[in-house]
Each structure stands twice: as C-alpha cells, then as structure tokens.
Amino acid sequence: MAALKFAGMDDTDSEDELPPGWEERSTKDGWVYYANHDEMKTQWEHPKTGKKKRCAGDLPYGWEQETDEKGQIVYVDHINKRTTYFDPRQAFTVEDVVLKPKRYDGNTAALEILQGRDLSDRVVVITGGNSGIGFETARSFALHGAHVILACRNLTRANKAVTLIQQEWHKAKVEAIMCDLASLQSVREFADAFKAKKLPLHILVCNAAVCTQPWSLTADGLESTFQTCHLGHFLLVRCLQDVLRRSAPARVVVVSSESHRFTDLLDSSGKVDLALLSPPKSEYWSMVAYNRAKLCNILFSSELHRRLSPHGVTCNAVHPGNMMYTSIHRSWWLMTLLFTLARPFTKSMTPSSFLHDASNADADGTRCCSAVQRQKEE
Numbered sequence: 082m083a084a085l086k087f088a089g090m091d092d093t094d095s096e097d098e099l100p101p102g103w104e105e106r107s108t109k110d111g112w113v114y115y116a117n118h119d120e121m122k123t124q125w126e127h128p129k130t131g132k133k134k135r136c137a138g139d140l141p142y143g144w145e146q147e148t149d150e151k152g153q154i155v156y157v158d159h160i161n162k163r164t165t166y167f168d169p170r171q172a173f174t175v176e177d178v179v180l181k182p183k184r185y186d187g188n189t190a191a192l193e194i195l196q197g198r199d200l201s202d203r204v205v206v207i208t209g210g211n212s213g214i215g216f217e218t219a220r221s222f223a224l225h226g227a228h229v230i231l232a233c234r235n236l237t238r239a240n241k242a243v244t245l246i247q248q249e250w251h252k253a254k255v256e257a258i259m260c261d262l263a264s265l266q267s268v269r270e271f272a273d274a275f276k277a278k279k280l281p282l283h284i285l286v287c288n289a290a291v292c293t294q295p296w297s298l299t300a301d302g303l304e305s306t307f308q309t310c311h312l313g314h315f316l317l318v319r320c321l322q323d324v325l326r327r328s329a330p331a332r333v334v335v336v337s338s339e340s341h342r343f344t345d346l347l348d349s350s351g352k353v354d355l356a357l358l359s360p361p362k363s364e365y366w367s368m369v370a371y372n373r374a375k376l377c378n379i380l381f382s383s384e385l386h387r388r389l390s391p392h393g394v395t396c397n398a399v400h401p402g403n404m405m406y407t408s409i410h411r412s413w414w415l416m417t418l419l420f421t422l423a424r425p426f427t428k429s430m431t432p433s434s435f436l437h438d439a440s441n442a443d444a445d446g447t448r449c450c451s452a453v454q455r456q457k458e459e
Contacts, residue, residue, distance in 0.1 A: 201226030209289025262313025272320035329393025
C-alpha cells in the first residue's frame with residue numbers, strides 16, 4: 082500500500098476501482114485497456130492490480146459498435162436512442178488468466194489468430210483471396226479492421242467474397258481488384274491500380290496457386306503452374322517492393338508447401354537447370370511442376386528477406402498444413418478421389434456456422450492464419 086500511496090493510487094475504496102484521471106475502455110474485440118488522461122497514455126494492465134481483462138460475450142440486444150468522425154469507437158443503444166463511449170460489456174469483464182503465449186494447433190481457427198488485435202491502420206493485399214485459405218485470411222484481417230484488397234483473376238467470385246465479408250460486418254474495408262497471375266501484363270496492371278490508390282502496404286500475402294493442372298502455356302509462353310504459383314508472385318513483389326519499403330514495418334508472406342521437399346532444380350551433373358521450371362509437354366508432370374514451383378517459393382522468400390529485411394520488410398514462407406480439405410484437387414480425378422477418401426480425417430476449412438461454397442474455389446493463405454481454413458485460387 083505504501084507504493085500505491087506514493088503513486089497517488091490509494092484514495093479509492095476498491096482494488097478494481099480506478100484512480101483519479103484514469104478511464105477504462107475497450108477495443109473492437111472486447112479487450113479492456115486503460116487511459117491515463119493526466120499523462121496522455123494508455124496501457125493494457127489495470128493501474129492498481131496489474132491484471133488484464135476482456136469483455137465477456139456479445140453486445141446486448143439492440144446495441145451496435147460504430148466509429149465516430151474522429152475514429153473513436155462508440156456504442157449505439159438503438160432501443161433507448163443513446164450513444165456512449167462506454168462498452169456495455171465492461172460490466173461483465175473477466176480476468177485474462179492466460180500467462181503464456183497461446184499455442185496454435187489443428188483446432189485453431191482464423192479469427193483466433195488475431196484475437197485482441199486492432200488492425201485498423203493496416204493495408205493488406207491477398208492474392209487468391211476469394212476462397213479457401215485466402216478467403217479466411219482476408220475475412221479475419223477485415224473483421225479486425227484492416228483494409229483488405231483481394232487480388233483475384235475472377236472478379237465475379239472476388240466480389241461475392243467481398244459481399245460475404247461485409248455481410249458479417251457492414252463497415253469492413255474490403256475490395257477486389259483484377260489480378261491474373263498467369264498474365265504478367267495483368268500483374269503489372271494490378272500493381273499500377275494499387276499504386277494509384279496512394280495507399281501504404283503493410284502485408285502482402287502471396288497465396289494464390291494451382292495444382293495438378295494439365296500442361297499449358299500462358300500468353301507469356303511459360304508453363305502455367307510455374308507462372309501462377311511462382312513467377313507471377315515474383316513480379317508482383319518486384320512491382321510493389323517500393324511501396325512495401327515506404328510502409329515499413331511491413332511483411333511479405335509466401336504460401337509454399339511441404340511438397341517442395343520432394344523435388345530439386347538440378348540436372349544430372351548437379352547444376353541448376355532453369356529449363357526444368359517451364360518444361361515442354363513431353364517432360365511435364367503436374368505434381369512435379371507444383372513441387373518445383375513451391376521450392377521456388379522457398380528460395381524466393383529466403384532471398385527476399387535477406388534483401389529487404391534491412392529496410393524493415395520481412396518475408397516468411399509458410400506451409401498451410403496437410404490435414405485440410407481443400408479444392409486444390411479439382412483439376413485431376415485421381416487427386417479428387419484421394420481427397421474425398423481423406424475428407425473424414427481432415428480439418429474443415431471453415432467453422433460450421435460459416436460455410437463458403439467450395440465449388441467457387443479460387444485461392445490459398447498466411448502466417449497469421451496458417452493454422453486456418455479454406456483453399457486455393459487461380
């Protein structure tokens with residue numbers, strides 16, 4: 082008590098009562114923080130007890146969370162026609178007793194990864210964000226306040242994804258822009274369209290991919306799996322790296338796969354053979370092409386981090402997980418059969434309360450949401 086008296090905090094009747102000049106507030110996610118109006122600072126810990134708290138449950142019936150013209154969170158009581166800065170859930174706060182960082186596992190959902198985070202000052206670009214892991218990643222970022230841009234080749238499906246997210250939260254900042262990774266011209270046009278918005282870029286998720294595709298060449302004369310899974314993303318990062326550096330701290334997340342371990346890029350003499358990346362039809366096997374593209378993702382991520390991390394831009398490659406039922410198999414009947422047989426033992430891409438038609442598949446995901454749900458575009 083002597084320490085509290087010295088700090089001027091001993092003149093309250095209850096341990097949980099705030100000292101003069103302090104105010105209890107909450108974030109969009111319901112996590113409680115404390116504002117000291119005398120020193121103009123905020124903190125997560127209660128100024129007397131040192132404990133962290135969060136609001137329990139949803140807003141009461143008739144209440145809605147909004148943002149005023151100054152960007153502050155306000156609570157509207159539509160029944161009694163009144164507005165307040167006080168979160169009504171603060172009357173039922175519970176102590177945050179998690180002492181150690183949360184461990185994520187196969188039961189973790191996308192929204193849990195970002196629990197308690199306010200991303201309202203972040204801009205995120207996700208390729209293939211209209212379905213699969215990409216959609217769940219976009220949804221989680223958007224519902225935590227980030228401005229999310231879906232870079233997709235199919236704008237009809239992308240706009241449907243935008244609508245689904247905005248139906249969950251009408252103030253979600255999410256939009257779609259055309260970006261076909263199988264066309265280098267389309268990638269450049271997307272980069273130009275993004276730069277024209279004069280936005281920063283804090284997170285770029287290179288997620289879109291294809292697998293088990295029949296052999297074909299893109300308009301650029303390259304094998305389609307290699308260009309969609311790797312080269313298109315390589316060009317996209319190159320076009321946007323100046324924006325990333327200006328937005329530092331920023332990050333690039335490249336969705337790769339454990340399948341990168343089952344191939345290499347070496348010829349019979351042990352030297353790197355770049356011709357393996359875009360082979361002729363006679364030497365093409367879809368799974369090998371996918372594995373090589375994912376190996377390129379790993380090498381690219383490592384080198385990108387080496388070059389850009391001194392400028393405040395980090396890069397991570399992630400494996401989205403083996404035990405998830407996705408639509409990546411849709412181009413090959415054998416893979417479809419294998420996925421169907423394995424489905425009872427795999428993790429669902431979404432919570433049962435939020436289903437997204439897998440037949441509209443178009444994407445793949447991120448570190449923040451790598452333990453997550455849904456699958457692949459392009």
